[in-house]
Amino acid sequence: MSSTLGTGATSEIEVGADAIEASRVNGTRVYNTDGDNLGHIYDIVIGKRDGRVKYAIMSFGGFLGIGEEYHPLPWEVLKYDERQGGYVVGITIDQLKDAPRFGAAERPNWVDADYGRRINDYYGVAYY
Amino acid sequence: MSSTLGTGATSEIEVGADAIEASRVNGTRVYNTDGDNLGHIYDIVIGKRDGRVKYAIMSFGGFLGIGEEYHPLPWEVLKYDERQGGYVVGITIDQLKDAPRFGAAERPNWVDADYGRRINDYYGVAYY
Numbered sequence: 001m002s003s004t005l006g007t008g009a010t011s012e013i014e015v016g017a018d019a020i021e022a023s024r025v026n027g028t029r030v031y032n033t034d035g036d037n038l039g040h041i042y043d044i045v046i047g048k049r050d051g052r053v054k055y056a057i058m059s060f061g062g063f064l065g066i067g068e069e070y071h072p073l074p075w076e077v078l079k080y081d082e083r084q085g086g087y088v089v090g091i092t093i094d095q096l097k098d099a100p101r102f103g104a105a106e107r108p109n110w111v112d113a114d115y116g117r118r119i120n121d122y123y124g125v126a127y128y
Numbered sequence: 129m130s131s132t133l134g135t136g137a138t139s140e141i142e143v144g145a146d147a148i149e150a151s152r153v154n155g156t157r158v159y160n161t162d163g164d165n166l167g168h169i170y171d172i173v174i175g176k177r178d179g180r181v182k183y184a185i186m187s188f189g190g191f192l193g194i195g196e197e198y199h200p201l202p203w204e205v206l207k208y209d210e211r212q213g214g215y216v217v218g219i220t221i222d223q224l225k226d227a228p229r230f231g232a233a234e235r236p237n238w239v240d241a242d243y244g245r246r247i248n249d250y251y252g253v254a255y256y
Contacts, residue, residue, distance in 0.1 A: 018176040019238035022150040048146040051203040053179035075179040110147035
């Protein structure tokens with residue numbers, strides 16, 4: 001582990017300290033600021049060209065996949081919390097009820113900018 | 129599909145046009161500029177906090193996981209090619225032989241900045 005504190009390498013530390021395989025991000029729990037466990041990360045959506053993580057797909061409810069719903073959350077609303085070992089979002093369970101979501105048999109068209117804008121608008125995040 | 133051409137929304141088109149679930153990026157073939165099939169994407173490595181895709185882990189060789197090797201490639205060296213439906217990298221098969229790699233039983237320490245710098249140096253990509 002390199003020690004680069006105090007060398008102005010803040011961004012380097014941030015880059016190195018939290019790198020993880022996407023396959024291991026899946027399954028990470030998502031909490032709200034009240035400590036409620038809202039669900040877990042089911043998958044992430046990335047831009048093939050820009051290499052930016054755009055959405056975390058959070059699974060919510062259901063049992064063994066039955067009745068499970070998926071909420072795409074703009075990556076920007078998720079804050080990783082080392083202490084809880086999960087992501088924290090400023091979303092109440094009530095707010096999730098009206099949020100964009102899809103069922104297990106559906107697959108959103110991630111290429112549709114209108115859909116992307118609807119998700120980001122819901123969470124007050126700029127779409128770009 | 130929204131039509132935003134000519135509205136200065138170039139970046140928006142790029143964002144929307146290539147969004148895909150990380151789980152579906154896995155398996156995408158990787159070619160070099162000579163058209164050789166070098167392998168396929170096995171996983172990607174992202175920064176949990178900055179949401180940036182740092183590495184694509186390319187699997188190379190092997191059969192049913194036996195003798196398979198994994199090469200972490202800086203995301204910046206991969207160019208997605210719609211026509212081939214895969215990524216193209218400017219790397220020869222010979223160059224891969226000396227490239228940073230790991231076996232099926234190993235797992236690199238992605239948090240180690242020295243390791244990250246070694247990968248990026250090998251491919252001539254700035255580490256940050």
